[in-house]
Structure formats: C-alpha cells, structure tokens
Amino acid sequence: MMLEIPEVLSKHEVRSLRALIDAGDWVDGNETSGHQSRLAKNNEQLAQGSDAARQAGEAVIAALNRTPLFIAGALPRNVFPPLFNRYGKGQTFGAHVDNSIRALAGTEFRIRADLSCTLFLEEPELYEGGELVVEDLFGEHRVKLPAGHAVLYPSSSVHRVTPVTRGCRVASFFWMQSMVRDDFSREQLFRLDTTIQRLSAEKGGEDRSVIELTSLYHNLLRRWADI
Ligand SMILES: O=C(O)CCC(=O)C(=O)O
Ligand SMILES: [Fe+2]
Numbered sequence: 061m062m063l064e065i066p067e068v069l070s071k072h073e074v075r076s077l078r079a080l081i082d083a084g085d086w087v088d089g090n091e092t093s094g095h096q097s098r099l100a101k102n103n104e105q106l107a108q109g110s111d112a113a114r115q116a117g118e119a120v121i122a123a124l125n126r127t128p129l130f131i132a133g134a135l136p137r138n139v140f141p142p143l144f145n146r147y148g149k150g151q152t153f154g155a156h157v158d159n160s161i162r163a164l165a166g167t168e169f170r171i172r173a174d175l176s177c178t179l180f181l182e183e184p185e186l187y188e189g190g191e192l193v194v195e196d197l198f199g200e201h202r203v204k205l206p207a208g209h210a211v212l213y214p215s216s217s218v219h220r221v222t223p224v225t226r227g228c229r230v231a232s233f234f235w236m237q238s239m240v241r242d243d244f245s246r247e248q249l250f251r252l253d254t255t256i257q258r259l260s261a262e263k264g265g266e267d268r269s270v271i272e273l274t275s276l277y278h279n280l281l282r283r284w285a286d287i
Contacts, residue, residue: 061247062194062201062213063133068123068179069208077116078181078230081144084112089145089153100154100220106144117142120179120232132253133212135239135246137287138171140164142179142234147190152223155195158215162235173215173235174243180205180231187227194219214243239285249284252277 069077089103106113120142124130140162147153163170178192184204192203192211195218203211213219215235240246256277260270 061133061243061250062196062203062211063129063250064203064205065127065129065133065210065212066205067208068127068130068210069120071208073119073123074181074207077119080112080119081106081116081181081230084116084144085110086146097153097156097158100156102151103145103147103153103221104151105146108143113144114141116144116232120234130210130212133246133250134175134177134236135249135281135285136175137237137239138169139236140171140173140234142232144181144230144232146231147221147224147229149224149226149228152189153221155218155220157218158235160215171235171237172241174238174241175212175236176215176217176219176233177210177212177236178203178231178233179208179210181207182228182230183207187229188225189222190224190229191222192219193222216243239287240281241286242284245280245284249277249281252280 085107086104087107089101089105090098091105091108106116121139124139141164158173158176160173161170162173183206190204194201194203194213205211238246240249252273256270256273259267259273263270
C-alpha cells in the first residue's frame with residue numbers, strides 16, 4: 061500500500077528543519093547504499109551521525125509520533141533514524157530496491173525494512189523533476205508532494221527518483237519495521253480502522269456496529285502483530 065500523509069510538519073517546522081540541515085555537512089549519498097543501489101544513486105546526504113542529522117532526525121520522529129495517519133498506516137514497531145538527502149541539477153536515483161535489513165553501524169540496532177518513507181522538505185514548484193516513482197503490479201505511481209508531506213511505500217517495491225533538472229530536491233527518508241509485517245494484512249487493518257473512524261463519527265462510539273468492528277480490528281491486530 062502507498063499512503064500519502066499530509067502535514068507531518070507545518071511550514072514553520074519545515075523552515076526550522078531546513079535551517080538546521082542546510083547548515084550541516086553534506087556527503088556523497090552512497091554512504092548508506094546497498095551494493096545494487098550504489099550503481100543507481102547520485103545524490104548527497106547529510107552526514108550520518110552528525111549533530112544536525114541527529115537533531116533533525118529526532119524532530120522528524122517526534123512529528124511522526126503525533127501524526128495519527130502515520131501510526132494507523134504504518135503500525136510502526138521500530139523506525140530507523142531518519143536520514144536527509146538532496147538532489148541538485150542532474151542528480152537522480154535510478155531503479156532499486158531498498159535493503160531488507162538495516163543496521164545502525166556501531167550499535168545493536170537493526171530492523172527489517174517493511175516500509176520506506178520520504179518526507180518532502182522543498183516546495184514542488186521550486187524544482188523540476190525529482191519525482192519519486194514507485195512500481196507495483198498496477199503500474200507506476202509518481203509522487204511529488206508539498207514540503208512537510210510524506211509518502212509511505214512498501215520497501216519491497218522497485219522505486220526511483222527522476223533526475224532533477226532545475227532547483228534542488230530536499231527530503232528526509234527512512235525505513236521502518238512494522239508490527240504487521242505483511243503489506244496486505246496491514247492494508248486491511250488500515251482500511252478497517254478508517255472505516256471505523258468514519259462510522260463512529262456518524263453514529264457515535266457507543267453504536268453496536270462500531271463496537272463490533274472495533275473488536276474485529278483489535279482481534280486481527282492481536283493475531284497479526286509482533287511487538
Ligand atoms: O529520495 C527519495 O525519495 C528516496 C530515496 C531512496 O529511495 C533511498 O535512499 O533508498
Ligand atoms: Fe530507496
């Protein structure tokens with residue numbers, strides 16, 4: 061499932077985050093690449109482990125944690141510390157698949173990447189190109205969102221970023237392990253969750269159907285979740 065998540069960050073928060081990361085140290089993006097994606101990747105990344113990256117990453121995590129749509133769609137178990145990238149004119153990231161396992165060098169922390177996320181940090185009218193293109197059985201999905209908005213997509217998908225031909229695309233990107241590993245099951249839970257919320261707004265939380273569906277939601281989550 062692909063899911064757009066609007067307004068993870070307000071415009072004001074985007075500006076503060078940009079001030080922080082723009083002043084940081086940027087290095088060749090291949091620092092975090094797997095073997096195959098190294099061939100396809102041509103961008104820059106905020107130096108991993110730098111103060112700016114750590115502080116900015118914490119701000120992104122805090123914003124995600126207060127975004128109900130993110131929690132409902134991702135059912136996150138562990139989020140890899142967010143990274144930051146930018147693509148100037150001519151830069152691109154060709155078709156690749158994200159590594160299945162992500163480890164944080166020098167620590168015990170590692171996750172199975174179930175979901176990938178791009179949080180856009182530049183307004184779309186300020187650069188040309190730089191679309192995230194995610195492939196699935198239904199075709200190609202092109203995504204370019206306002207600054208502060210994010211998209212979640214399965215880490216199992218082949219995806220790419222089209223060449224930037226004007227301006228500079230800036231984003232935060234990261235991977236997460238979900239409590240529900242299977243993309244199909246997670247999507248059914250998300251659809252059930254949003255239906256319950258809609259029904260509950262119409263009929264109130266005490267409505268018998270709302271109670272039954274909520275029970276179904278939690279019983280399926282109980283069955284499928286690893287925590
Ligand atoms: O820049 C993006 O939106 C995606 C980056 C990406 O696919 C990756 O780093 O694996
Ligand atoms: Fe990727």
